[in-house]
Amino acid sequence: MPCERTNWRVVYLMGVFSLIQNTQYSIYLTSMFSYLKKLDSTATESQFGWIMATSSLGHCIGCFVLGWWNSRTNRSAPPMHCGFLLMLASNLVYLLVDSVPPTWVAHIMMLSRLLGGFGMGNSSPMRTCASLHSTASDRSKAMASISGGRSVGTVVGPGLQLMFLPLGEVGFVILPGILSIHSNNAPAFLGIVLTMVGFVSLIVLFEEEIAEESDKKAITDLESNYTTIKDEYPSSDIVAMLICMLTRFVQNFMQISVETLAPAILMMMYFQTRQEAVASMATTYLTTGLIATVLYLLIIFTKLSTVVRDKIFNSLVLILFVCHLLATYSWQFYSDYVLDVEFSNETLIGCDEEHFTWCSNLTIAPEWTFYVGYILSFGLFMPFINVANATLYSKLLNPDCQGTQQSLYDISNTTARIFAPVFITLIYSAYGPRRAWEFLCILLLFTTFLWIIFDKRLVPLKPIQKQMFDNDGFEQEKSSKTKLVS
Template identity: 25%
Template sequence: METPKEFQTDWRSIWIANIVAFIGSVQSSSLVPSVWPYLKKVDVRTTETLYGFVRGLFSLAQIIFSIISGFFSNKIENTKPCMIIGKILIVAAIFFYCLIGVYPSQYIYNFVLFEIFFGIASGTASVYRTHVAMASTEDDRTRAYGSTQLCTAIGIVVGPAIQLAFTRIAYPGFELFGGIYLNLYTAPALMAGGISIIGILLMIFLFNGKMRVQNSGRRVRPSEAKKEVSSDFDENKNQIPLKEINLNREDSYLNLQKESDTEENSEKEVPYNMIAILVLIFTKVVGELVMLNLSTIIPPYIMTAFQWSSEEAVKMQSVLMGCVGSLIILFSSAFVFLKLGTKISERFSICVGITTFLIFHLITYPWEFYGGKISYLHEKGHPPPLNLSMALTDNALQQLISDSLYPNSTIEIVGCNLQYTWCENTPQIDFPIFAVCSIISMGLGFPLLTINLDVLYSKVLGPIKQGTLQGVFIGTAQIMNIIGPMIFSKLYTAYGPKILWLIEITVCIADLLLLLIFYRKLVSWDGRKSNSKKPKTGIHLKTKS
């Protein structure tokens, strides 16, 4: 352990970790949004239920390996091996993604393997959050996490920009080798594999992943503390001239008992604030539920509601993510360069972040006053069927849908799946309203929530090796993502977006109430320790008057 004077923020290793986080952000923001359109391109009959189920496998793998990697990093007191392994596994995941187009009839198996390996890689590499927490002092913690969020946000902008450039490579594109084509769907994946190698080299040669624990305020047993004090006294007893200690005066005495009691109290372990930990974990779960809706339901929903083709979906999502990333950069920069974290408390920022998610779902809920209906499947550029009955009895339309299934077909089928009866009575929200709300809520809400939630949780844990508990924090928040995608997809296919929006609204309100009720308990470990200490009296010399 290092003393307060020795312990300083290791900015070099933090910035290397941030570069790796930037690489991961570029990979995710350029690759993940193209997965659903790619699957629909390979097979228009691909269902949201299948997509949700496989996304659940991603989350399951992420949960398991985030906890395992955190525990392993604690044991070896180093985060470097897990971060390197995570980047290597990304390359393996991309290999299976590229095989989706090589074997269209077996695309489901390769899609499953892609998501599983991607989840393992994500969970294994998640220990970089632990490294940022343990490589920074508490005073620098907000700035450190802010810099991480800033790099992630830059990646969110760069990724979609690269993806947007790749949309010029029309499907099926150019054949490379082994049946793998370079097109707007596979180009982001191949790029992600290439930059993973850069991340691996940076970590091997420049990154120091050693865990460092600050000695200040560490929790020790009273017996251990006495042993340390006794040892220090034995080493230095001959250095203290006895003549400097005047204890022979008849009118003086030492009030040693009070000093002993004070030391005993100061040595007692300050327990974890379990209420604060549980509230913060629940808040993390709520944030993941919002992300679950954004990543699993919204891509197919907006593609259906706004009648986009696969290419249009990739382009529009790239533009939206670019705008979101720009706003995240703005707020993250404020935390890094303007020290916004010193002006606004973590607790308040977390409440504001959850509030923005609540407002987003309230505004984008398909209220009846929006008017309009979601059209059923039809060929792009042609009038849609007036209702579900007409779509089901239109033989020409059924033939077009069948023809679109052939490999490399140029027929674009857009609109709502014929199995979804809710499309007839679900109002279509205006795209400008949806776009503006998405950009503001994600661009404002996520940096406020993620930066401050990570900072406050690490402060609540205090000066310990945080690998395992950080793994629990990340893993627990991902539990809903195991069964959540399947449940959300089932609810979406059966009832449409209304019930999912109501669920999000409910959990956001519940979380806000918890945050407000336990607001005073959401403080750092050092803050609780200071509040629990009694004033020290020291050695009192009482003199007769």
């Protein structure tokens, strides 16, 4: 039954749930690599890439399974309960990393991230629930609440690592010989708290509106007795849809690639210790998240969204991402080299010339460009391309049946999280940061080129009015028809 009035309590609650799940899921990002190296000195960047990819694979599977469950039962609460329980299990498994042999560490982290990915499948029932509890005119703001919660949680989560740095790498003992809390596993404890808050709030605060059988029968009777002048839509432009999905994939591929390599780059290029690298990135993430939060709030509650031009902003932000990469590239004219400081096996500061053959002539870009470029790209520019691309993509589709196409759009984001850590760490390990940056530039420029070439096809889908007939076969006047809103 069409929603006659937006239930903002449910919509905002879904936005809060989105914020909670993405915060607890991403809070590990700044400390996981250094924690892995601390517990297993033989661990490689490629192993870390596989750990990150496993979580995204779980996310893809979780989206499909929990979304299918939601569709089959027409209820959002049960799959969301399951999602929160899977997140809880993920955080509990992460606490075991301290007590397993070094050779098991990467596998336990991978299991934890896989379970967390399954739980992240909650995004499908959350989006469905927000859609069902909002009117068509309020749908964009409802979706912005979900997207804003997801994006802000993704960048704020890693910044919360600053809270745990005073604990140090030793921390204090909770259960002697079994469990202790320190700066590396404290994110799991906070994740448990956040997940429990979400789970309890879902039970206490969430009231799902379910159509009764009498309502369904009334709708059926109404549709059988009245006919409409129907807005018939042509088939969606597949090329235009693919370009929007590719843009979603590439923008997230770049962000995840930079986030994955950031700890290693700070330790190698800027000679920071594990703790210093964690603190630097946590501060950067927190600043980025605050800027993104303000922008999303302005887009949701002000008229800022009216100045966002879909096609222009997509192309413009992609070019700005390229500028970010060029500004942080290790140009040959820089005078400082990574081998200016001798590599230390204890602190892992500097470039390991025995392990990486590309260390010999690698220069260092100014450190400030790394932080400023990250904050501008993912705090200031990313929210605009998120809104512009998602808005245009929704306009390319038939408004009455977007479920499957929207799930594909969501999966295009998740697949970037699968492939980015693996490919970028393989390129980095074999050829160094220069080739990694060049690869990202090529992806961004290729996508921008597609926006220019297919500009005329990237336009909203327009309906074709079709005259319908009553059950008695006689054509009715348009003014006498009742138009049913689906």
